[in-house]
Amino acid sequence: MSDDSEVLLANEAFYSAFARRDLAAMDALWARHELACCIHPGWAALRQRDEIMASWRSIFSADDDADIRCTRVDARMHGATATIICEEHLGGAQLTATNAFVLKQGQWRIWHHHAGPIAHRVREATAGSLLN
Amino acid sequence: MSDDSEVLLANEAFYSAFARRDLAAMDALWARHELACCIHPGWAALRQRDEIMASWRSIFSADDDADIRCTRVDARMHGATATIICEEHLGGAQLTATNAFVLKQGQWRIWHHHAGPIAHRVREATAGSLLN
Numbered sequence: 001m002s003d004d005s006e007v008l009l010a011n012e013a014f015y016s017a018f019a020r021r022d023l024a025a026m027d028a029l030w031a032r033h034e035l036a037c038c039i040h041p042g043w044a045a046l047r048q049r050d051e052i053m054a055s056w057r058s059i060f061s062a063d064d065d066a067d068i069r070c071t072r073v074d075a076r077m078h079g080a081t082a083t084i085i086c087e088e089h090l091g092g093a094q095l096t097a098t099n100a101f102v103l104k105q106g107q108w109r110i111w112h113h114h115a116g117p118i119a120h121r122v123r124e125a126t127a128g129s130l131l132n
Numbered sequence: 133m134s135d136d137s138e139v140l141l142a143n144e145a146f147y148s149a150f151a152r153r154d155l156a157a158m159d160a161l162w163a164r165h166e167l168a169c170c171i172h173p174g175w176a177a178l179r180q181r182d183e184i185m186a187s188w189r190s191i192f193s194a195d196d197d198a199d200i201r202c203t204r205v206d207a208r209m210h211g212a213t214a215t216i217i218c219e220e221h222l223g224g225a226q227l228t229a230t231n232a233f234v235l236k237q238g239q240w241r242i243w244h245h246h247a248g249p250i251a252h253r254v255r256e257a258t259a260g261s262l263l264n
Binding site for chain 2: 034035037039041042043044045047072074076078079080081083085087096098100102111112114116117118119120121
């Protein structure tokens with residue numbers, strides 16, 4: 001497995017919990033010994049863990065599972081921290097996300113999520129070469 | 133000086149270069165030995181340094197200086213990397229930004245910028261306590 005394989009699995013677990021609206025799984029994925037931050041599309045930053053989990057509870061309170069999937073995933077490793085840049089496909093919308101993880105006791109935990117909608121693309125041909 | 137003082141100065145230098153439309157200063161601030169990424173509001177991610185600098189050149193090609201300032205600045209330190217979360221005030225718009233830095237040869241360089249507009253706020257009273 002490559003150096004980034006474990007954090008890529010953690011990123012997949014994040015989107016799996018999101019898709020299944022699984023609050024317990026989402027709670028388990030978020031770091032507890034780290035100052036967390038979550039920036040949902042169009043929201044101001046939530047900078048406290050309890051606020052972040054309340055936001056997921058609110059988002060998950062809708063009836064249906066979320067049709068979300070993740071593409072163009074790049075991981076940038078910095079020792080015990082990692083940042084993942086990816087695109088989210090949520091319903092008909094496309095968004096860009098920054099997800100930052102920290103390695104604690106052998107587990108990658110997310111401590112920062114920032115997502116926002118893509119309104120237009122620049123030099124799509126170049127970007128296409130980065131498609132995962 | 134606190135542990136985060138140097139990276140906070142680098143973040144200020146980033147917004148100073150942005151406000152002055154100073155392409156040379158912006159170029160000097162971006163990491164050269166790191167895979168860079170830049171997500172302007174509404175854009176897909178630019179994942180190559182030359183694309184990123186071309187985007188700044190394009191943004192700076194407007195005539196006037198940018199009326200941009202930065203508030204609610206939080207730095208999260210992880211050894212030789214740091215992530216700053218802040219709010220940008222650009223003209224009449226408010227945006228949230230994630231700026232990630234890496235320490236190289238004693239200098240903090242930005243390698244990731246992600247900004248998106250704030251459409252609404254949740255629990256402003258709580259967020260207000262984090263005002264810098």
